[in-house]
Amino acid sequence: MSSPARNLPPKSTGLTTHTNVSLNVEQVSYAYAGNPSQAPLFTLEAMSLQAKSGEILAILGPNACGKSTLLKLIAGVLAPLSGRVLLDGTPTHTMLPRARAQRIAMVQQESRLLFPSRAWEFVLQGRHAYGRTLRFDSEEDVLIARNALAQVGAEHLTDRWMDKISGGEKQRVILARALAQQPAMLLLDEPTLHLDIAAQVDLLDALRKLASVNRYIVVVVTHELNLAAEYADQVALLQRGRCLRVGPPSAVYQRELLEQVFQTPLTVETGPSGRPRVNVWSNSHPTQP
Amino acid sequence: MQPLTLQRLLVRLAALAGILFIVVVLALKLGAVQVSLYGLANDLIRFALHQTSELSSNYSLIVFDIRLPRILLGIFVGASLAVAGTSFQALLRNPLADPYVLGVSSGAAVGAVLAVILESHLALSPDIAPLITPLGAFLGALLTIGAVYFLGLRDGAVDNGTLLLAGIISASFLSAIIQFLMSTVGRDLRGFAFWMMGDLSSPLQPSVSWMIRVGFLLAAGAIYTTASDLNLLLAGEKEAMHLGVDVPRVRIVVYVAASLLTGLAVSVSGAIGYVGLLVPHVMRLIFGSDHRILLPAAAFGGAIAVVLADMLARTVVAPSELPVGAMTAMAGAPLFIYLLRRRMA
Numbered sequence: 001m002s003s004p005a006r007n008l009p010p011k012s013t014g015l016t017t018h019t020n021v022s023l024n025v026e027q028v029s030y031a032y033a034g035n036p037s038q039a040p041l042f043t044l045e046a047m048s049l050q051a052k053s054g055e056i057l058a059i060l061g062p063n064a065c066g067k068s069t070l071l072k073l074i075a076g077v078l079a080p081l082s083g084r085v086l087l088d089g090t091p092t093h094t095m096l097p098r099a100r101a102q103r104i105a106m107v108q109q110e111s112r113l114l115f116p117s118r119a120w121e122f123v124l125q126g127r128h129a130y131g132r133t134l135r136f137d138s139e140e141d142v143l144i145a146r147n148a149l150a151q152v153g154a155e156h157l158t159d160r161w162m163d164k165i166s167g168g169e170k171q172r173v174i175l176a177r178a179l180a181q182q183p184a185m186l187l188l189d190e191p192t193l194h195l196d197i198a199a200q201v202d203l204l205d206a207l208r209k210l211a212s213v214n215r216y217i218v219v220v221v222t223h224e225l226n227l228a229a230e231y232a233d234q235v236a237l238l239q240r241g242r243c244l245r246v247g248p249p250s251a252v253y254q255r256e257l258l259e260q261v262f263q264t265p266l267t268v269e270t271g272p273s274g275r276p277r278v279n280v281w282s283n284s285h286p287t288q289p
Numbered sequence: 290m291q292p293l294t295l296q297r298l299l300v301r302l303a304a305l306a307g308i309l310f311i312v313v314v315l316a317l318k319l320g321a322v323q324v325s326l327y328g329l330a331n332d333l334i335r336f337a338l339h340q341t342s343e344l345s346s347n348y349s350l351i352v353f354d355i356r357l358p359r360i361l362l363g364i365f366v367g368a369s370l371a372v373a374g375t376s377f378q379a380l381l382r383n384p385l386a387d388p389y390v391l392g393v394s395s396g397a398a399v400g401a402v403l404a405v406i407l408e409s410h411l412a413l414s415p416d417i418a419p420l421i422t423p424l425g426a427f428l429g430a431l432l433t434i435g436a437v438y439f440l441g442l443r444d445g446a447v448d449n450g451t452l453l454l455a456g457i458i459s460a461s462f463l464s465a466i467i468q469f470l471m472s473t474v475g476r477d478l479r480g481f482a483f484w485m486m487g488d489l490s491s492p493l494q495p496s497v498s499w500m501i502r503v504g505f506l507l508a509a510g511a512i513y514t515t516a517s518d519l520n521l522l523l524a525g526e527k528e529a530m531h532l533g534v535d536v537p538r539v540r541i542v543v544y545v546a547a548s549l550l551t552g553l554a555v556s557v558s559g560a561i562g563y564v565g566l567l568v569p570h571v572m573r574l575i576f577g578s579d580h581r582i583l584l585p586a587a588a589f590g591g592a593i594a595v596v597l598a599d600m601l602a603r604t605v606v607a608p609s610e611l612p613v614g615a616m617t618a619m620a621g622a623p624l625f626i627y628l629l630r631r632r633m634a
Contacts, residue, residue, distance in 0.1 A: 077530060101533030108531070114382050114523045115578035120290040125521055129533030135517075136581070137292040146290070158290055181532070 014182075015147055019215045021184040023051045027083035028073055044069050046083055047243035049236055053184070053215040056207060058228035060252075061238035062262055067221045068189060070238065074219060075106055075187055087185060101129035105178035107188040116163045119173045123148055126180030141180075148179035151214075152206055168199030175206065185217040186210065192224055200224070204231045225262075225278045229253055230271070237261060249276050298582050305589035309364070312593050316360050316600040317352055320607070324352055362489050363599045363613070364592040365501055366558045367568075368509070369550040371591025374565025375572075375584055376512050376543045379519040381438075383449045385629065387565035388551040391437050391452075392459030393430045394562070397548075397555035398485075399463050400429020402470050404556075419494040423501065427552030433459060434548055487561030487614025489599050501553045508546040508553075509588065515539045516580040523578065561614045563621025564591050570628065 026048055031040035044066045051057045059067045072078040074085050076092030085092045087103060095103070105126070126148065127141040149155050154172040157165055162173065171191065178186055188207070192200040208231055211218045222228055228235055229249040236246045239261045245252045253276035255268045264280055271277035291297075314333075318324050332349055374387035388394045404425025408418050437459050441452030464485065493501075518539045521529040526536050554561070568590040569583065576582050598616040605611065 075531070077527075097530060097535045098533040101531065104531075106531040108528055114379075114384065115573060117578065120292075121579070124292065125524075125532055128517060128521055131517065136294055142290065142292055177532075 015144065015151060015179045015214050019053060021053045021088045021215075021217060022086075023057075023074070023185060023217050023219075024086040025049045025070075025074065025083075026086065028070075028080045028085055029082045030069055030073060030078060031081050032069075042066070042069075042241060044073075044241045045243070047236075048083075049234070049243070049246045051217050051219065051234060053217055054211050055233045056211050056218040056220065056231055057234045057236065058232035059219065059221045059236050059238065060223065060225065060228050062223060064240075065238040066241045067223075067238055070236075071187055071189055071219065071221050074185075075104055076100055098129045101181055103184045105181040105183035105186050107174055107178050107186065107191055116161050119149070119154070119157045119160050119162060119165070119176075120145060122162055122173055123177045123180050126177040129181060144182070145176075145180050148176040149173070151179060151210070152176045167194050168196070168202065171195060171199065171203060172206075175203070179210070179214070183216065185219065188218070188220045190221055190223075192222065192227065200227060207231065225253075225258070226271075229276045229278070230273060253278065293579055293581055298585075301576060301582060302585055302589065305586060305593075309589055309593050309596075312596050312600075313360055313364075316363075316596050317356050319600055320351070320356060320603050358492065359489050359599065360596055362493065362557060363595040365505055366489065366554045366561060367564055367591035367593070367595030368588040369505055369554040369591070370561060370565040371568040371572075371587040371594070372509050372512060372584055373547040373550040373554075374591075375569040375580070375587045376515075376519065376547050377434075377565070378569055379522055379580060380540060380543050381441075381447055381449075381452060382523065382525065383447075383452060384570070385449075385453055385566065385625070386456075387563070387569075388430070388547070388554075389460070389560060389562040389564075390566060390625075391434065391456035392463060393433050393437070393456075393548065393551050394555050394560035395460040395463035395467070396433025396436075397426040397430040397552045398560050399466050399470075400425040400427070400432075400552065401556045402467055403429070406470065406474055416496055419497045420500055423497065423504070423553050423556040425552075426556035427549050430548035430552040430555070431545065433463070434544055438544075485560065485614075486612040487559040487617070488612040489558050489595075490610065491557075493557060497557065501557060504549055504553045508549040509584075511542050511546040512550075513584055515542055516584055519543070519580040520578070559612075559614060561595065561617055563617045563625060564594055567621050567624050568594050 027046045028044075028048070029046040030044040032042040033040040042064075047070070049057070059070055061067050069078070073080050074092065076085065076095055079093040092100065092104065123145040124137055124141060127137065127144065130141070131137070146155075146158075149158055152172045152175050154169065154176055157169055157173055160169075162170060165173070186207075191203055195203060204227055207218050207220070210216055220228070220232070232249060234246060235249050235252045237244045237252050237257070244257065244261065253268050255266065258268065258278065259266055265283070266278050266280045268276050268278055314329070317333075318326055318329055329352065332352060336353060370388060373393075377386040377388065377391060377393075378384055388397075401422050402425075404421045407425070408421045411418075411421075413421070437452065437455045438447070440455035440459070441447050443451055467485065518529065518534045521532050521534050522536070522539065530536050551565075569587050572583055572586040572590045576586050594617070595613065598620070599613040602611040602613045602616045
């Protein structure tokens, strides 16, 4: 794939359009109820956090702690029961679908396709929010899609069918589609779930680079303690709908706190990168440290 | 990387229009009464030049007063069913969805029969009275797709298997209602086989003819405005929403417009099966799953399929005739089973 895009001004086909954006989650709460008269089945208690362009925020916690609910509230697809989520001052849940898709890109757990498409068609879907009804893809759209594939190192996949590439490759193409949205904020729901360890590191390295080069706010939901510690600037630790602590990994990763949240004995030490590292061991082992 | 352009779209549609033209000429020629191709060509030119008084052929009555209106009706019905099927498949994310399988055709037939019964009790002017039937069919179709959609929900999401079962059960229930209405009213409403099997042989009132043309353009046009939204909906409603699709708006536009297409088609031809299911699949194999080309291609494909099927229905047992729905079912059912098995494999 040749890259004529490099000679063009970055504004037209670059993947960065918002450089200094802030996310403010202000006293946001939510409740799921079977029906309005019943007690809620699940409650997310009021919580606050902030992030700005270039930062990776990891939302961490055991299963069913409210991580995905918080992500949906940030994405604006759920309206908070109280409080608000502001992206550069605008409440995300009041944005119209198109305006929202131009600022917030969501990378879901692997999407299943009804009819197969090629990688470039898939990435061009990211341009939908910029097109008018019945408009055909412009040269600008095509260049942005090419740039997006190039930035995640997936140019060689351009003409491949989505159902004939590996899980790690597919994750890259899905990420490229999110970049083609030229967002200010990138949201990822368990992006490492189906990836082997090399693909996990690849993906998170890519996210680290995207956050600093493209100036995205990156919010990742995960329960991978060590990957979050290694890559996140901030961690929000959730347990049963409550946000226990928000801060840099070194402030959040404390043995008693993590043992209580994850209900398993563990130790926290400083890893080779200077960031906290969590070790767990089997309860059935004869010797314990 | 070859994105769809207007030029590529038009070239493909022109090819399909050419095939449709050939099929139409064949359908004009073939039938219980043979017409020579030379005489037909002469007549067509005169017809196009509005020199109808100079038509030489003795068969001009058969060709232009009987076969041509029937072919035009077939084009409209085929295009409507195929466009409705294509959009149902995308919106419900179910490759086996179509107006017939989902029971929407049967719902439209019930609406049409009820409208015919109602019409006989109202003293309407003869210009308006025939329009009641398409209207009833539209409402019947709309109510049925609504009911089948809710019956197909499981934990708040459409479940493919449940949806198909809901459609099949609705279809047989609604067919039973038609039979019940037929026997209670005690007279044959434009032929029992007409509603149950699909038939193009009934001539149309001019007002109905105009209504279906306008209705088709409006409904198919409305669906076409959602073409790129439907492309994203193939990946699921949540994903489409994150990519900027106004999912509730698309859902309303497509359900109402596809019900209108089905209702209009059923009110003039009965329930012709499998066109809405198979034509989109064949077109998808040829042109891919981009709805900006798939929707118009399916319209042409549906028209070609129904005109061909009706031509066969008129000729295989000539001078007798089969209902066109029997032809489409004979060809369609085995293909449906093939698709079903391939999907389960």
